[in-house]
Amino acid sequence: MVGRWLVAFAFFLHSYSPYRNTKNFAYNLLENSHYPYKKYFDYGMILLIFLSVYILIRQVKYEMSIEWLFFNNYVISFIFLIEYLTRLWVYSDSAQVVIDQYESDLFLHRPFSLSQAFKTIFKQKLEFILSPAAIIDLLAIMPFFHELRILRIFVLFRVLKLFRYAKSLRRLISILASKKFELLTLALFALIMIMISSVLIYVMEATNPKSPINTLFEALYWSVVTIFTVGYGDMVPVTPEGRMVAMIIIISGIAVISFATSIIVTAFTEKLDEIKEEKMIDDVSKLGRFYLVCGYSPLTNEVVHRLRKASKHIVVLEKDPIKAKQAQNDGMYVLNFDSASLHTYGDIRLHFERQVIAVILLQDSDVANIYTALTIRELNKKVPLHSILHKPENRKKLLMAGIDEMVNPQELVGFMSKKISNQPIAFEVIHALRSEHGGTVIEEIILDSGMSKRFFELLLHPLFHQRLSMLGIYQRETQFFAFNPSSSFAIAAGDIAIIVAKRSLVGEFRNLLHRNKV
Amino acid sequence: MTRSAAVFGFNEYSRQIAEQVRNIYQDFALFVIDQEEKNAAQQAGFSVELFDLSENWQGIEKSFDVENLIVFCALANDAENVFLTISLRATFEKLHIVALAQDNESAIKMKSAGANKVLPSIQIAANVISDMLEKPVVTKVLHDVLYKDGLLNIVEIEVTAYSSFVGKYLHDIHFKSEYDVILLAIVDHEMGTTFSFASKGHNHHIDPGDILVVIGYQDKLDVLIDAVRRRNV
Numbered sequence: 190m191v192g193r194w195l196v197a198f199a200f201f202l203h204s205y206s207p208y209r210n211t212k213n214f215a216y217n218l219l220e221n222s223h224y225p226y227k228k229y230f231d232y233g234m235i236l237l238i239f240l241s242v243y244i245l246i247r248q249v250k251y252e253m254s255i256e257w258l259f260f261n262n263y264v265i266s267f268i269f270l271i272e273y274l275t276r277l278w279v280y281s282d283s284a285q286v287v288i289d290q291y292e293s294d295l296f297l298h299r300p301f302s303l304s305q306a307f308k309t310i311f312k313q314k315l316e317f318i319l320s321p322a323a324i325i326d327l328l329a330i331m332p333f334f335h336e337l338r339i340l341r342i343f344v345l346f347r348v349l350k351l352f353r354y355a356k357s358l359r360r361l362i363s364i365l366a367s368k369k370f371e372l373l374t375l376a377l378f379a380l381i382m383i384m385i386s387s388v389l390i391y392v393m394e395a396t397n398p399k400s401p402i403n404t405l406f407e408a409l410y411w412s413v414v415t416i417f418t419v420g421y422g423d424m425v426p427v428t429p430e431g432r433m434v435a436m437i438i439i440i441s442g443i444a445v446i447s448f449a450t451s452i453i454v455t456a457f458t459e460k461l462d463e464i465k466e467e468k469m470i471d472d473v474s475k476l477g478r479f480y481l482v483c484g485y486s487p488l489t490n491e492v493v494h495r496l497r498k499a500s501k502h503i504v505v506l507e508k509d510p511i512k513a514k515q516a517q518n519d520g521m522y523v524l525n526f527d528s529a530s531l532h533t534y535g536d537i538r539l540h541f542e543r544q545v546i547a548v549i550l551l552q553d554s555d556v557a558n559i560y561t562a563l564t565i566r567e568l569n570k571k572v573p574l575h576s577i578l579h580k581p582e583n584r585k586k587l588l589m590a591g592i593d594e595m596v597n598p599q600e601l602v603g604f605m606s607k608k609i610s611n612q613p614i615a616f617e618v619i620h621a622l623r624s625e626h627g628g629t630v631i632e633e634i635i636l637d638s639g640m641s642k643r644f645f646e647l648l649l650h651p652l653f654h655q656r657l658s659m660l661g662i663y664q665r666e667t668q669f670f671a672f673n674p675s676s677s678f679a680i681a682a683g684d685i686a687i688i689v690a691k692r693s694l695v696g697e698f699r700n701l702l703h704r705n706k707v
Numbered sequence: 708m709t710r711s712a713a714v715f716g717f718n719e720y721s722r723q724i725a726e727q728v729r730n731i732y733q734d735f736a737l738f739v740i741d742q743e744e745k746n747a748a749q750q751a752g753f754s755v756e757l758f759d760l761s762e763n764w765q766g767i768e769k770s771f772d773v774e775n776l777i778v779f780c781a782l783a784n785d786a787e788n789v790f791l792t793i794s795l796r797a798t799f800e801k802l803h804i805v806a807l808a809q810d811n812e813s814a815i816k817m818k819s820a821g822a823n824k825v826l827p828s829i830q831i832a833a834n835v836i837s838d839m840l841e842k843p844v845v846t847k848v849l850h851d852v853l854y855k856d857g858l859l860n861i862v863e864i865e866v867t868a869y870s871s872f873v874g875k876y877l878h879d880i881h882f883k884s885e886y887d888v889i890l891l892a893i894v895d896h897e898m899g900t901t902f903s904f905a906s907k908g909h910n911h912h913i914d915p916g917d918i919l920v921v922i923g924y925q926d927k928l929d930v931l932i933d934a935v936r937r938r939n940v
Contacts, residue, residue, distance in 0.1 A: 480840065487810055491833030499841050547840055575839060577832065580719075594839055598832040602807060603723025604854035605826055606779060609805055610712065610728050613824075614902055615861045618892045618920045619853055621904075623838060629904045631845050655878060656908040658889050660922065663844045670848055672859055672924065673887055685844045689891065690906045 192303045199287035216279040219272070222356065223474070223538060231354035234272070237265050238347045245345075266330050269347070273326045281313035325349045360464060368456040375452065379416060379445045386412040386438040393430040400427045416442040466525065470537050473522055474544075476502045481545050483528035483561050484552030485509075485516040488577065492549060493521055501546070506533065528552075529561045534568055541569035550576035550592070555583040559590040566591035622689065631687065632695045634702070636662070638682040644702060645676035653698055657690035710734065711771045714779045715791055717744040717755070720807055720828065721781035725753060728779070734771060740782065760790055764798045773799050780806040780822070785813040789820050796821030852922060861891070861922045864931065868915040869938045877911040886931045888923030 202208050217224035244261045247253060253261075290306040317323050328346035352358045365372065391408035394400040401424045402408050411424045415438050426432050473479075479502035482489055493503045507513040508527040516523040526533040539545070548565055550558040558576045565574065576587055578597040587595050608616040622631040636644065648659055661672040665683040688695055711734035714725045721737075729735040738758040739745045748755045756766075767773065778795060782788040785808060792806050806822035808814040814827040838846040852861050866872050872880065882890045892902040895911045902920060903909060911917070921931060 488829050488833055491810075491829055492836050495833055495837035496840065499837070501841075549836060549840070575836060577836070596832055596835050596839070598828050599719040599723045601831055601835060602720050602826055602828055603727040605831065606724040606805065607727035607731065608853055609824060610731055610777060612861065612863045614863050614892075614894060614918055615920050616853070618902055618904075619849055619861065621902075622891075623834060623849065627904070629906055631842075631849070633842050633844050655910075656906055658891070658906050660848070660889055663848070670844075670851075670859075672922075673883055673889055687845055687848060689904070694906075 192301045195287055195303065195306075196291045196301060199284040199291070202284040203288060212279060215275050219276055219279060235351065235354050237268060238350055241265055241347045242345070269326065269330045269350075273323070273330060276323065276326065277314060277317055280317040281310070283310045283313075286310050286313070322353060325352075360467075364456045364460050364464075365453070367460065368452050371452045372449070375445065375448050382438065382441045382445070383409070383412045383416055386416070386434055386441075389434045390426060390431055393428050393434060394426055397428050397431075400431065402426065402431075412438060415439060416445060418442045418446055469522065469524060473504050473524065474538055476504070476522070476544070478502070478544055478546050479504050479522075480547055480549055481506065481539075482549045482551055483507075484550065484557070485512045485521075485523070486551055486553065489516070489551045490519060492551065493519075506537075529557065529564050531564055531567065534565075541565075541572045545569075545572050547573040547575055550574065552577075553579075555579045555587065558592070559583075559586055562587070562590040562592050625692070628691050629689065630692045630695060631660075631689050632692075634686045634688055634695075634699055636680045636682075636684045636686055638680060640702065641676075641678065641680040644680060644686070645678075647698060647701055650701075653690070653694065657688060657694055657698060660687040660689060662686050711776045712736075712779070713738060713767070713771070713776065714781060715758070716740065716780070716782035716788075717748040717751075717753075718781070718783045720783075721779070722748075722751060724779050724781055724807075729753075732777075736770065740787075760787065760794065764795065768799075774801050777803045777805065780804060780817075782807075785809050785816075789813070789816045792817055792822050793820035858924050858926075859922070860925050860928060861920065862928050862932070864919045864921060864935050866913055866915055866917045866919065867936055870915070870935050871937050872913045872935050873915055875913050877905070877909070877913065882921065882931075886923070886934070887927045888921045888931055890919060890921050892920040894918040894920075 218227055218230050221227060241261055244253060244257055286309045287306045290309065291301050294301045318327075325346055329350050331346070352362060387405065387408040390402055390411060391405050394402040394408070395404070402411055407424060411426075414421055414424075415435065418439075426435050480496055482493065482503055482505045485505055485507040489505060493505070496503055502522070504522045504524065505513075505516050506524050506526055506528040507516055508525065510525055513523050513525040524537055526537060534541075550561055552558050552561065555578065562574055562576065565572065570591075573594070574592045575594045575596075576592045578584055578587060578595040581597055581600060584595065584597075605616065621627060622629060647653060648657065659673075661670050662674050662678060662680065663670050663685040664681065665685065666681060671678060688698065690698070710732060712728050712732040713736045714721050714728070715738045717725075717737065717739045725735075725737055737748055737753045737755045739748055739755050740758065740760070742757075745755050745757060767776075780788050780791045780795070782791060788806060788808070792804055795802055795804055804822045805824045805826065806817040806820075808817050808825050808827045810829045811827055814825040814830075817825045835846065835850075848859075851857050852859050877890070877893065882888050890905045892904050893911050894900070894902045894917060895914070896916050897912065897914060902918075903911070919935070921928060923931070
């Protein structure tokens with residue numbers, strides 16, 4: 190009966206969306222480091238930890254007000270308690286465990302085993318309770334029982350909670366954990382050395398009345414201070430045998446420190462690329478909108494240089510580590526990933542619609558660009574895809590792969606040569622406009638419906654007349670370019686005017702046009 | 708106006724150059740550096756001549772009027788292209804040389820070697836790609852105007868000595884309203900040999916030899932060309 194009721198309740202919880210949403214929200218806030226609001230939660234908790242420590246220190250010599258003590262002992266502890274219980278809640282899905290058990294028993298024609306379900310739930314929760322981070326969390330709640338003065342020192346466990354909220358500290362722990370075996374071996378060696386030297390120094394020195402080392406604890410203290418190369422000098426062996434032990438332990442101490450340092454340095458060196466990569470992915474996720482360039486080459490360098498001048502962010506995907514390194518040296522955001530692999534976009538947590546303005550395929554071959562284009566199109570149908578076209582005969586294949594625009598440098602050079610031959614000055618004029626030499630620019634101004642009158646009036650304004658040329662208006666809907674339209678031209682929302690003038694004048698024109706609209 | 712053209716080299720770039728320019732000159736020649744290039748060029752339908760970088764170029768002097776010749780140095784290797792440019796310039800002071808370079812670094816060397824105009828292929832492609840992204844409409848319109856044989860066109864019109872425009876000021880001529888074209892720039896020989904954008908607002912005095920750079924539909928441009936060339940009565 191209880192079992193049936195429990196299964197029904199588990200199914201209810203499993204399908205009850207407010208419950209699931211709340212649990213998902215709690216999980217994201219506590220555990221999902223990519224959740225945008227998690228950082229605010231973490232900052233809040235870090236603030237509470239520092240407040241706790243401040244109150245503990247202040248309490249040593251000064252009287253604290255009742256309100257502060259109440260805040261420290263009850264409010265903060267209560268928040269930490271809630272956090273602990275929430276973590277326990279989200280650690281595993283108990284409703285799912287009950288459902289799985291029920292379905293498994295049903296499939297095997299067995300009666301539903303309530304005890305087995307509880308056992309699995311308990312095992313999962315115990316796993317959380319016994320994890321080091323959860324133990325620290327629990328100890329950090331202890332100052333709740335502030336009447337026990339000794340427990341106040343448990344406030345310091347709250348400092349350890351910082352590991353939960355500071356990503357860099359978590360990374361430090363993971364780096365050290367990668368060398369767990371080496372560090373444990375070294376610790377064992379140090380422990381054995383301390384034990385041997387403590388006993389030896391005690392045997393050699395304790396019977397000598399002039400020696401300051403008289404107890405086993407003093408011998409242990411001396412050994413620890415010596416092996417870790419601190420050497421206070423408050424206790425020194427006086428017998429020749431004791432000094433012999435000292436010499437051995439000093440040499441061992443140097444070895445322990447050197448090995449420990451080298452192990453930690455090696456761990457950092459080995460993980461350096463991984464750390465940098467993680468940091469780069471984090472940085473990219475904070476960039477806002479950017480152009481995604483696939484493939485690094487001299488052409489990439491030039492394109493990036495131009496887009497940067499337009500204050501745009503660019504992220505480069507390059508699978509060759511040497512080229513990726515070069516791109517990094519050129520100051521780009523580079524991710525050393527294969528742009529043709531579907532996994533890449535999951536690993537780098539890329540959200541095409543939210544982050545990518547357009548993808549630019551600049552790899553060395555049309556084959557590679559087509560392969561990457563197909564990968565991207567599988568993930569997103571809308572993102573604009575631009576590509577270099579290495580061989581004109583592949584144009585159709587690139588179009589079929591979903592590439593929207595392509596540029597063939599050879600064809601461009603051919604066209605340019607023709608224009609240079611025919612009309613060299615006209616070519617230079619257009620080239621100067623495009624490259625913005627001399628301050629005269631050709632710009633696009635996005636128009637809105639109802640702007641027609643003001644737009645054409647402004648063109649005749651003494652400030653702009655003879656100094657600003659409007660080449661025409663591109664109609665977005667019909668994709669028709671109306672050259673030199675008359676003032677009766679009806680402007681629709683999203684139409685684009687092409688203007689030639691000094692940059693400052695274009696800015697002023699744009700301002701006046703939109704100011705009037707407002 | 709040059710009447711002859713020569714292209715040096717046969718690769719993806721020089722092939723495109725040759726295909727684009729061979730029909731606009733009275734005389735056209737394609738020079739290649741080795742037999743392999745010669746075979747490829749012949750297969751592509753070009754008649755070719757072999758050359759080597761050490762020759763003294765007397766053949767060119769015999770075949771072409773050098774003052775009316777434009778040369779495209781488009782060898783695949785930038786270093787060889789620089790050498791070709793400097794060799795031609797050393798022999799022919801007045802030759803118009805257009806050189807192809809892969810990047811800006813080589814482009815500077817080509818200029819130093821005496822090229823009148825350098826086309827740095829990587830920069831050209833990068834400019835077009837970034838313009839397509841940042842100013843797609845401008846790029847499309849300019850591309851069509853410059854390179855496509857559409858109705859919208861850009862032309863240079865030289866003001867003849869007897870033109871009805873001579874003696875007028877730029878602001879006296881209503882290019883937009885009267886001719887339905889847009890004046891982009893002018894080469895005013897009183898002010899120098901390079902062009903000046905019309906949008907700078909200077910009210911140039913039009914003299915014989917000045918060049919107007921105008922954009923418009925071909926039929927309207929034809930009307931303007933007629934008007935510029937019409938004898939002043």
